[in-house]
Amino acid sequence: MDFRKTFDRIPDQFDKWRPRYCDELFRDIIEYANIGPGKSVLEIGPGTGQATEPFLKTGCDYLAIELGEHFVDFTKKKFGAYENFHIINDDFETHDFGERKFDLVFSAATIQWIPEEIGFPKVFNLLKNGGALAMFMTYTDEKTSNGSLYNEIQKVYDEHFHVETKYTCSLNYDNVVNYGFVDLNYRDWKKTRIYNADEYVEYLSGTQVEHITLQEPYRSNFNNGVREAVIHAGNRIILDDTIALYLTRKP
Template sequence: MANYDEILNWYQTFTPNPEQRKNWYGSVAETYDRVRPKYDRAFLARALAVAEVPQHGRILEIGCGPGTATRSLAQMGYYVVALEPSLEACEIARQHVAAYANVEIINTNFEEWEPENRSFDAILAATSWHWVAPDHKHLKVAFVLKDRGALVLLWNSAMQPPSHIFAHLAEVIEGDLPTFATFKDRDTELSEIRVFATIAIESGLFVNLIEEYRSHQVDYSIDDYLQLLTTYSPWIALAPERRRELLESLRILLAQKCGDLIPLAYVSIFHVASKR
């Protein structure tokens, strides 16, 4: 993602069809829930503290997926309205928060959702803001936020093996997945993700942008790493047979290079901006 136009229309790389976009992750919702990294509870709490969300405040979550961040928000005692267009992801999220009366999960997207005179202390998008259609989204967020409310953009970057391992993987996938075959260091990840927050500030509706990040390293089994890959959009967009072929090639390669476990790194980032 090299420029504003690519950022604003990111999802159209994979599907310009609004109906397809609503259920893009539907087929991998269970896998997504199992292998995608969670959001560190302390880091999420820090983001909400920076956003000055009051205790038991009202949060609108955009694109909650299978409830990756929603569970923590529920446990922290916030009142949450979570929007998710994928029915499969909605059902998983509802299971995760079934014990919490302070959470409402609605099967819709932000574009079609009607506020019905509701307002919120914060609007949070956890690795989902790039899927919201750019037309008027900042205006709608500002409209729904209370005075002094905050937009909170929370991200986990794509998980990557070390560069020397990634180079071998890239040789296998670059013909089919050129955008996924480029290794990104931490500074590149931060710079690309920061563009979304910069665009929000440039809308003139938000001020006082604050950014914080934390770096993580974890070990995955080869099976879990290959399953993780299937939850990333470039892989979802592949023809099923070709995806299976590439994954099998990677399985053989990783067994040779890594043994049983593959080390992965990623960055958690938040951007908080206050309503003007």
């Protein structure tokens, strides 16, 4: 199964529940890449645009490439008032950008969908000399702050979470230096989200590929089991987020 357009089925739910990034992250990227008017920026797979607006606000020449047609329609409505907003509905892996070069290419939890031997060289070639690549994502720890609730939810997974195809996309971001990039550095920020039972089920159903593709009757049984576990634990679950950023550049 090709999971790449899974979220495109549910743009409104995805936009509502996808975790947001922090202001500090955008500040660091914009400063690192020196982004502002006259600079060109490419976003790979913006989805519904959780990471888009801070760059539009710099006055840069912004271009996004997005595989999902529903996501494209969503972001056109969301950011259409910005004259510097442009988006292409196509596959980054195969799209021909011609001679266009960028001062910054960035990915908000999308580049891991692209094999590194395709993605990293293509980004390298799309960057101007000295141009930057920013890769960021949110890692969520659901175990540390939830005690026995975590174990109860794992029992629900064991009993009801039976998917036809496992999500296996992964990327070693440190490998970017094997493709000509230099000055790789990492930084992160800690945030916390708290959901009640219904919110947590909606979050899972709107942002996790395997949960979205889970078939009935497993889907209903799983959602009901998770909901009951959270309610039994006080109708409260804590998600400890690490917002991770990798910055690197082309010499």
